[in-house]
Amino acid sequence: DGRGDLMADYGLYLVIIVAGWLATDMWRWLGVIAGNRLQEGSEALAWVRAVATALVMAVTAKLIVFPAGTLESSPLWLRLTAAGLGFAAFLLLGQRVIVGVLVPLAILAAGLLWL
Secondary structure (H helix, E strand, O other): HHHHHHHHHHHHHHOOOOOOOHOOHHHHHHHHHHHOOOOOOOHHHHHHHHHHHHHHHHHHHHHOOOOHHHHHHHHHHHHHHHHHHHHHHHHEEEEEOOOOHOOOOOOOOHHHHHH
16 A cells, blocks of 8 residues: 555654654753753853863864864874864964864864875
8 A cells, every 4th residue: 555655654754853853952952941040150050061061072082083084084193283283272362262263274274285
């Protein structure tokens, strides 16, 4: 029956949509609701910030040490130098995120063109 196959296909898409929502958006909304109840200087909020920062740094370290794509062919010393100099520039130039992004990007691009 063609209609049964069609329903089975839509059922699969429905499962994917619900599972995707449960894995992402539901937790975001719960975070917003819980975050609105936290005081700005609370210990719980400091913990949340520390965990978020640790997760970002873990992903960054993974990308530096175990890269994929074009960076996979670049030497580790270039990736580490770009990250270190980018962090130094970030600190020295007023902790601007754009500096922390553009400086290591420029170093990596120049290094990859030079090599």
